[in-house]
Amino acid sequence: MGQCGITSSKTVLVFLNLIFWVEDEVDRSIQKVYKTYNGTNPDAASRAIDSVQRQLHCCGIHNYSDWENTDWFKETKNQSVPLSCCRETASSCNGSLAHPSNLYAEGCEALVVKKLQEIMMHVIWAALAFAAIQLLGVLCACIVLCRRTRDPAYELLISGGAYA
Numbered sequence: 001m002g003q004c005g006i007t008s009s010k011t012v013l014v015f016l017n018l019i020f021w022v023e024d025e026v027d028r029s030i031q032k033v034y035k036t037y038n039g040t041n042p043d044a045a046s047r048a049i050d051s052v053q054r055q056l057h058c059c060g061i062h063n064y065s066d067w068e069n070t071d072w073f074k075e076t077k078n079q080s081v082p083l084s085c086c087r088e089t090a091s092s093c094n095g096s097l098a099h100p101s102n103l104y105a106e107g108c109e110a111l112v113v114k115k116l117q118e119i120m121m122h123v124i125w126a127a128l129a130f131a132a133i134q135l136l137g138v139l140c141a142c143i144v145l146c147r148r149t150r151d152p153a154y155e156l157l158i159s160g161g162a163y164a
Contacts, residue, residue: 059085062107
């Protein structure tokens with residue numbers, strides 16, 4: 001029981017550390033993935049970007065203008081961002097930078113970090129609840145042990161089978 005409590009405490013500390021580490025790592029990873037985006041022949045990274053932009057209603061890393069620095073934007077030369085940046089309410093959106101009101105204005109990095117931190121907070125709360133249950137179990141065991149030692153009908157056994 002004690003080992004589980006120690007493991008829970010270590011888990012909580014690891015996840016607390018991850019909350020602060022996640023923002024830097026997301027920034028590095030998202031920069032790399034955006035640079036390798038290829039909308040014409042979507043690979044896993046490109047599909048992931050499109051999916052994140054659609055689900056979180058965001059565009060680019062910090063905003064839609066981040067797409068101007070990608071290889072995909074320079075190669076296509078059509079002055080547009082991926083269609084996954086288009087707002088759901090914009091029916092005639094083609095991703096053109098000439099109509100920025102049709103695009104999501106908020107960047108994805110902050111939203112991804114926020115979502116990951118929310119998930120980690122749920123894990124931390126679950127680990128804390130598990131640790132509290134473990135602590136309650138230890139406390140109950142101590143109370144039972146203290147009451148049993150005061151009971152005259154309770155006899156301690158000493159090793160070797162002799163009575164105390």
